[in-house]
Amino acid sequence: MxxxxxxxxxxxxxxxxxxxxxLSQATDKSSSRDxxxxxxxxxxxxxxxxxxxxxxxxxxxxxxxxxxxxxxxxxxxxxxxxxxxxxxxxxxxxxxxxxxxxxxxxxxxxxxxKPVVGGGSVDPVLAELAKYVTVDKGVLNGVKGPHIIVTGVNLHLRSGHNATNDGGALSGLGNLIVGYNEEQSSAALYNDGNNCMRSLTGSHNIVTGVGNLFTSYGALVAGSNNCVTSPNSSILAGDTNEAHGLNSAILGGNYFGTSQPFDMVPAVR
The missing domain is CATH 1.20.5 (Single alpha-helices involved in coiled-coils or other helix-helix interfaces)
Known part of the structure; x- marks a missing residue:
């Protein structure tokens, strides 16, 4: 501003x-030249x-x-x-x-x-499985329930490596373990336990009992503190035995061992 x-x-x-x-010019026209x-x-x-x-x-x-x-x-x-x-x-x-x-x-x-219990969508695989699986909560053949019953199918248990021997590198999978196979305080004593330290690295074995070990494949091992270290060998019963021979078997007893292929202990007479 x-x-x-x-x-x-x-x-x-x-x-x-x-x-x-x-203004000065208008007021005085008679002014001098100066x-x-x-x-x-x-x-x-x-x-x-x-x-x-x-x-x-x-x-x-x-x-x-x-x-x-x-x-x-x-x-x-x-x-x-x-x-x-x-x-x-x-x-x-x-x-x-x-x-x-x-x-x-x-x-x-x-x-x-997600499938809704009692209604809604159901996974097609589960729907197909339900055709062969039933649940029985009561006593079945004198055994208390509940029971899961698989009917009309073959049941396959596989490691997922496309071979029973896992292609030579055992994965430790594909085993059927019945019970807990609890860990024992000592390894199997046969052969000073050199081959049977606590190891459960095998594949495709059937195992039941307590403290049993398996490091190969295709075996059946039962009893207690028994050890299978060779393919396709079995221990059916007994305690502290080792099946080390290929395709060998131990039927029972204790402190027995097989070292050669196709051995069977004790020998059948």
Whole structure:
């Protein structure tokens, strides 16, 4: 406001100065030649000063315009940057919200696809299996229940390595263990226990009893503290025996061992 006041004052001063020579000429036409000369000199000086002031005003206005335009441009740019930041933040929040909604939708879809007890969809494999498996909670042939009964099928137990010997690298899988086969405090004593440390690394064996060990495949081992270390060998009963011969068998007793293929202990007479 102060700058505009200065401009208005200077403009009025210029108008007054321009009017003075005309008034002086109208009031006294009888003035002397010297007076006329003084008026002309004064008029020229005033015009010069007025032109000077006019130039200063023009420069001042241009300066004010230039000084005001730069901050205005910077303010506009800053406002645009702030708007872009706000838009970006809104986009990030929107993306997070969409991700959360997608996760919730996937979770709900998974829940809907699960079989529902007593209704809803059922896994086709389970539906097929149910044709052959029944549950009997009562006494069956003198044995208390519950019982799971598999009827009308062959039951295969496999390690998943496409061979009974697992292709030469036994996986320790495909065994049928009846009972707990609890770990005993000592290994089988036959042959000083060199071949029968606590090891259950074999595959595709049938095991029952307590503390029995198996490191090969295709065996049946029962009893207690017995050990089968050769393929296709078996121990049917007894305690602390080792079937080490290929395709050998121990029928029972204790502290027996086989070392040759096709051995059988004790010998049948």
């Amino acid at each position: 102060r700058e505009y006041g200065k401009i208005a004052f200077v403009s009025m001063l210029m108008m007054g100065l321009l009017a003075v020579p005309n 007076g006329d000369g003084r008026h002309r000199l004064l008029n020229a000086q005033l015009r010069s000063k007025v032109e000077h002031l006019r130039d200063k005003l023009a420069n001042h206005r241009e300066h004010q315009h230039n000084q005001g335009s730069i901050p205005g441009s910077l303010e506009a740019l800053q406002a645009e940057v702030n708007n872009l930041k706000a838009s970006l933040a809104a986009m990030v929040d929107n993306e997070a919200s969409l991700s959360s909604q997608l996760a919730a939708a996937n979770s709900r879809l998974n829940a809907l696809e």
